[in-house]
Amino acid sequence: MVFSTMYSPTLNLAISSTTNYSCRRRRASSTISYRGVNNIIIRASSSEKSESKSKDQDDKSSFNPFGFVTDNPSSRSAIQLSENPAEAGNVGQMIDKIQDKGKEYxxxxxxxxxxxxxxxxxxxxxxxxxxxxxxxxxxxxxxxxxxxxxxxxxxxxxxxxxxxxxxxxxxxxxxxxxxxxxxxxxxxxxxxxxxxxxxxxxxxxxxxxxxxxxxxxxxxxxxxxxxxxxxxxxxxxxxxxxxxxxxxxxxxxxxxxxxxxxxxxxxxxxxxxxxxxxxxxxxxxxxxxxxxxxxxxxxxxxxxxxxxxxxxxxxxxxxxxxxxxxxxxxxxxxxxxxxxxxxxxxxxxxxxxxxxxxxxxxxxxxxxxxxxxxxxxxxxxxx
Structure with a gap:
């Protein structure tokens, strides 16, 4: 499945013009969520659910500090925003929400x-x-x-x-x-x-x-x-x-x-x-x-x-x-x-x-x- 995204000078974000979001997330869930400007959510088909379930069982014993892994480069051309895009606000509001993050110690x-x-x-x-x-x-x-x-x-x-x-x-x-x-x-x-x-x-x-x-x-x-x-x-x-x-x-x-x-x-x-x-x-x-x-x-x-x-x-x-x-x-x-x-x-x-x-x-x-x-x-x- 291919989605088109745009470059927005206002948000200062450079995203590729076409991005393939078909890679799977290694979690025992039927909802696959990817980072995108429009926070796209894709529902897995029944066959994908079955395949994902068997693969998830194989991965349960391995520790993953990120929660999921992927080698699909398409997942790296998206950006995470709010789950509800309407609540994300403009760039100033985005900065305000995260400006105090990451200053530990x-x-x-x-x-x-x-x-x-x-x-x-x-x-x-x-x-x-x-x-x-x-x-x-x-x-x-x-x-x-x-x-x-x-x-x-x-x-x-x-x-x-x-x-x-x-x-x-x-x-x-x-x-x-x-x-x-x-x-x-x-x-x-x-x-x-x-x-x-x-x-x-x-x-x-x-x-x-x-x-x-x-x-x-x-x-x-x-x-x-x-x-x-x-x-x-x-x-x-x-x-x-x-x-x-x-x-x-x-x-x-x-x-x-x-x-x-x-x-x-x-x-x-x-x-x-x-x-x-x-x-x-x-x-x-x-x-x-x-x-x-x-x-x-x-x-x-x-x-x-x-x-x-x-x-x-x-x-x-x-x-x-x-x-x-x-x-x-x-x-x-x-x-x-x-x-x-x-x-x-x-x-x-x-x-x-x-x-x-x-x-x-x-x-x-x-x-x-x-x-x-x-x-x-x-x-x-x-x-």
């Missing part, structure tokens, strides 16, 4: 002229030391909320900032105080760590593309400040693929259009994972892009300033056996659709003495979001 911190949104768990007196978590593009520190909560309870002092231009942190217009270059991200992080009073050496956790990669190049330039490093799915070698999103952002005009897609972050997460985000989580990843054009243009500028292949090579060489001697845990989601397992294995071969590879079954590109419990177990053992 967070507060605003001023560092120079920039205001960061920083999540914190544990305390400065935590007996097991400090861990700093850095997210990748185009997401935010919200992805670490469960991991840092549990590690805070386990005795660690945890910080997870939203990079400048992302999440709830400031998003300066390019050319006016911040140009989204690697050096500026590094300098801004230095100042923030000083304001937060993070004492060296501390433990660092990094995940993702672009600003995630800058977290790793920052570590290479500041190895004396790092005691242990944990890397979740990130591009680590010159053979690492570059997702289509970042390639599209480099095209003139098309990049300007693409960066204003309000569902850019949630769709990026889902395309790298076998799971579809629940509505309450998608709301948070969507909110910054829905509220203004700032985060989209920040992402656009950062993507165009980045030297992806050069950075990937720098990371591979910098963490090689003859150059890096600190313990590294490489916790890798096996279902990552952006970065195959071979990237992790190739990276580990460059420094087998110091890099330990931990494979996380069932998790995709963002293990901390897909299966935080397994990430917590791996990090607790390592730290």
């Amino acid at each position: 967070g507060s605003y911190v001023k560092s120079g002229k920039l205001r960061w949104f920083v999540r914190e768990t544990g305390s400065a007196n935590s007996r097991r030391g400090t861990i700093v978590f850095l997210h990748g593009a185009p997401t935010q520190s919200f992805s670490y909320r469960v991991v840092m909560s549990e590690l805070g309870d386990a005795g660690f002092h945890c910080f997870a900032p939203d990079w400048i231009g992302f999440g709830f942190s400031d998003k300066p217009q390019p050319g006016y105080g911040f140009n989204y270059t690697e050096k500026e991200f590094h300098d801004a992080l230095d100042k923030l760590l000083e304001v937060l009073g993070v004492e060296s050496p501390f433990s660092l956790v990094v995940q993702g593309f672009l600003v995630g990669s800058y977290g790793l190049t920052w570590a290479l330039k500041n190895s004396s400040k790092i005691s242990k490093l944990a890397i979740l799915n990130s591009p680590l070698t010159s053979s690492s693929p570059i997702p289509g999103l970042f390639q599209q952002l480099r095209f003139p005009l098309y990049g300007e259009f693409q960066c204003q897609n309000a569902i850019i972050a949630e769709r990026f997460i889902e395309r790298g994972s076998p799971y579809v985000l629940k509505n309450e989580k998608a709301d948070v990843y969507r909110l910054p892009y829905l509220a203004s054009g700032g985060p989209g243009f920040a992402l656009l500028e950062a993507a165009r300033k980045a030297n992806f292949n050069g950075t990937f090579s720098e990371i591979a060489e910098g963490f090689a056996a003859n150059r890096w001697d600190k313990p590294v845990l490489l916790a890798w989601g096996l279902s990552d659709k952006y970065l195959p397992q071979s990237i992790a294995e190739e990276f580990q071969k460059g420094n087998t003495q110091n890099i330990k590879l931990k494979l996380i079954e069932g998790a995709g590109h963002m293990p901390q979001e897909d299966w935080p419990e397994k990430v917590v177990d791996a990090l607790r053992m390592f730290f």
Whole structure:
């Protein structure tokens, strides 16, 4: 069954012109609900009910943190709204309903002229030391909320900032105080760590593309400040693929259009994972892009300033056996659709003495979001 949808500048949503909503949801229910601008509900036929019931019985024993799974890419081109579209209201009302979501453990911190949104768990007196978590593009520190909560309870002092231009942190217009270059991200992080009073050496956790990669190049330039490093799915070698999103952002005009897609972050997460985000989580990843054009243009500028292949090579060489001697845990989601397992294995071969590879079954590109419990177990053992 095919439904047509439109692009609405008012809602700042970019949805494909035709979307196939025929994929099934793995739940023992005859009603299949999909995220769509008109919140389309499809009733399964009797034959589909019978097939679904038998398959559901096979899946009952498997834990699924999302409630349902799908590998049908059509489900990733929709957006969740109210079950009753008439109650959704205009874009201002939508923002008002979700603007206080996703700020668990967070507060605003001023560092120079920039205001960061920083999540914190544990305390400065935590007996097991400090861990700093850095997210990748185009997401935010919200992805670490469960991991840092549990590690805070386990005795660690945890910080997870939203990079400048992302999440709830400031998003300066390019050319006016911040140009989204690697050096500026590094300098801004230095100042923030000083304001937060993070004492060296501390433990660092990094995940993702672009600003995630800058977290790793920052570590290479500041190895004396790092005691242990944990890397979740990130591009680590010159053979690492570059997702289509970042390639599209480099095209003139098309990049300007693409960066204003309000569902850019949630769709990026889902395309790298076998799971579809629940509505309450998608709301948070969507909110910054829905509220203004700032985060989209920040992402656009950062993507165009980045030297992806050069950075990937720098990371591979910098963490090689003859150059890096600190313990590294490489916790890798096996279902990552952006970065195959071979990237992790190739990276580990460059420094087998110091890099330990931990494979996380069932998790995709963002293990901390897909299966935080397994990430917590791996990090607790390592730290």
